[in-house]
Amino acid sequence: MIRARKLGKRFGDKRVLRGLDFDLAPGGFAVVTGPNGCGKTTLLRICAGLAVPSEGTIDVDAPRAAIGYLAHDPLVYRELTALENLDLYGRLYRVPERRERIGMLLERFGLWDARHQRVASYSRGMTQRLALCRVLLHGPELLVLDEPYSALDAAGAELLDAQLDELHGDKTLLVSTHDPGRVAPFATAQIALA
């Protein structure tokens, strides 16, 4: 599903990625590890299609509609409600049975009661859970998750564990994390960025 050869990325004078080779087969679960600033986010952005490499090649065998990307930022409008945010994304991704699916996700991640509140009033954990709803809304084949556990409390983390359990093997996942032990049961490959 993803094939990278000699992948490199520069920002001006700073080289963030260099000579990276890896393959991720469909259904695989790759964990990206490494210290802060080593390029995990950059790699994930490239795989999601938001950035182009400075050198080397990358082939992602999934159209935009089949990719779900969880960034450091939740990518939701703070002044809109959870429902309005998901409705917008649902329309843009042409999600079938949009309303039902949004309801189901909000409920699963414990946000149903807060659905009419503006995201600005959410806690960080709630916002992260909303971001997860956004990512899963259109049922992507390839999930690119950048430190998904970072803002979650214990309950939220458990929800995510359950979600990953459901998805792995069936969908392809590329996850960066500071806590590889947590996703070790699902992982099929590891990419360690020095």
Next chain:
Amino acid sequence: MGRSYRIPLPALAAASLALVTLALVLVFYVAPNDASQGFSQRIFYFHVSIALTAYACFGAGAWKALRHLWKRDPRADLESYVAVHQGVIFGSLVLLTGSIWAKISWGHWWLWSEDELVLFLVLFLFYAAYFMLRFSVDPGPQRANFSAVYALFGVVLIPVSFLAIRIAKSFVHPQVFTLHGPNFGGWMLVTYCVAQIAMLVFAHTLYRVELVGKRIDARLRELRLG
């Protein structure tokens, strides 16, 4: 390091020197005096040839911009930037020579009635903003995209602005002064053509020189990164 052009740079520089010298000789010694304006009008030969050269530079910048956006040519971004840079240099010279000509002919340093001068003023503002835009973004694909798109806007602005300036004449404060070029004939035409070719070659030489310099800078930076 760079791919080899058909014309080596030293030869181009020598040709520039020769042509510019020839143009100067023709303009100041050979071309006949214009009946109405006398000696001062000689600046016209350079003024117009520089103006057309500036348009050519902006056009080249836009063309390279298109190549960057469309064909993802990795060299095109720098080439577009250098072309626009040359365009701004020559554009400033248009304003300068036009201003001198206006002062000599009419005693005013600026004439709103001269369409071309006003157009270059607008273009100067536009392309000055190009540099502000470029230097406000970190080097990378985004900066290249922004610059390219803006260069395309510039080249579309040229005819639209020109039309605007034309139709503005009906209501903008009318000025009686206009600068007329000499009526062409014989040696005047020859002089103009030589001056034009000289300016184009000169611009191309400067373009190549700056491009080489910038490419060396980029390569050095790459080597330093290791």
Next chain:
Amino acid sequence: MNYVADVRALARKDLLLELRARDTLPAMLLFVVATFVVFHFSLPAHSSQLAASGLLWVAIVFTALLGLGRAFVPEREQHVLDGLVLAPCDRSAIWLAKGIATFAFLGAAEVVALPVFALFFHGIGIATVAAVVLADVGICAVGTFLGAMAVATRARDLLLPLLFLPLAIPIVVGGVGASVVSSPGRYIWFLALYDVVFGVLCWATFEYVVTE
């Protein structure tokens, strides 16, 4: 059609954001009226009516700039634009939707501003109104486009007026011409031409402004 549905969804979002925030439109209204008052004091005693017409267009352009500077701020905050760019929709829909929303606000501001202008200075003819509508299209098309670029730079609010004003000069020429000259047809056509030419250019190249 999918494209239209995308534009509609995005434009709804933009209108909703502004209606919630309620800051840009009131600011534009206040700004334009304040500008008119400044104009009164800037016009010497025996200035013609025509001078005031010219100043109307200055007011429109700068009021628009005020609104345009804010257009992409919700998207740049926390990089929400990435979310929109990731979606399978055509990226130009983002520009079109934002432009439509900005057009609505600018129009709303002018619905108040034009009568106020008529009150302070002199009446406004149908040609002027037509010119204002066409000019708004051009201003919103080009301004939203440039706003998306400006907000991604270090200079941000400093940069947008610099990028926008040279491109606004033809709009001002068209607008003032239509307001002032006895046969304004030429200027109206010119504004329409500007809108088409730059509209197409913006639509075709917006993709490159939001992607790498």
